[in-house]
Amino acid sequence: MAEEWTLFYWAAKSAGRAEFVRLLFEEAGVKYKEDNEDTLGKFFQGKIGSFQLSQTPVICRYLGKEFGLFPDKFEDEWHAEQFNLTLHDYIAEGRNSFHGINLIASYFTQEEETKPYIERFVKDRIPRYLKHFEQVLSLNNNGQGFVFGNKLTYVDLGLLHVLRATEAQFPDTWKEADYIPNLKAFQGKNRD
Template structure:
């Protein structure tokens, strides 16, 4: 039975971190909100979230159905999928290390979102532009180097080698780091151009993931949605500053 991924149509967003793992493993999955021919779409996702009968309903997408089992939150989904897809360390203790790294990526993604919505998600970006400029300036000068510097150090100190961030083989965390770098380059091209040379191991992981056969095919396909100003990583020129 195919995995069912539930996420908003039209944006990469947080759902893309799960898609990358499914695509790398060539897993059989359905991107439910995008499958209009199935008579499901976004309505099925909202119906499950608002169900008065289902146990343990998810708070928000993305979430994944494996048969009747529903698992939510990106890091939690990947912690569940990783061993099944061959994208988690074989050592059980290292699986918790990988989960910790993925949770740190979750923190970073949350901060990226807050650069363009620093006051409230219910307000348009245009309603909070001045606050967004201040938040983005701090994010670029302080938080990007904080997070990327951390991941660079973990890569450099990985006993399994700096070609991957945990253990001695590719994991879902490497795929997620690829997405983070892609997203930051889209949202903050000036800032990321200046930072590029500071993180050689992180850049190496990004480039290696992009060249993987299944990922490269996915990136060329229409299944890979383009970045846009409705997702997590948004490019607003006013917010992109050279550090």
């Protein structure tokens, strides 16, 4: 029997950063289990046997290569990694805006004080990131396929998660973003 991957994440079954990895497992049809019991002092990790990885961007790149969800061309491999890191920067910056006063305290303990951080993220940062994502997607096949190359890769799945999270967290901003037609089409094609 093949060993099964284990995801260690503080909030099992919530989307968060673990969703990037879940999408890879689901797309590849790879069995995995989740463990949120043994996460004290740990960041997100993936483990199979004695092999462990931390840091979601690293895990995504590794699993993308392991599962054949990786660019074929050498140049695309590195452009994909660059894009992967930018996707994770976006998620981190968005998360931090909800914790503008204290990054480790609950949002609900700083809800009022953090409003200016969220407003800045919505007004300035979301459009900047989405325009960049639109530009990168549009460089390949006029934005009518995958981010890089001619097949699904780990960065396509990462982009899908980022777009879903943006729409869910900021529905009005997403609806009004008429400057990202290719991203909206990409997200629409991949709703399930």
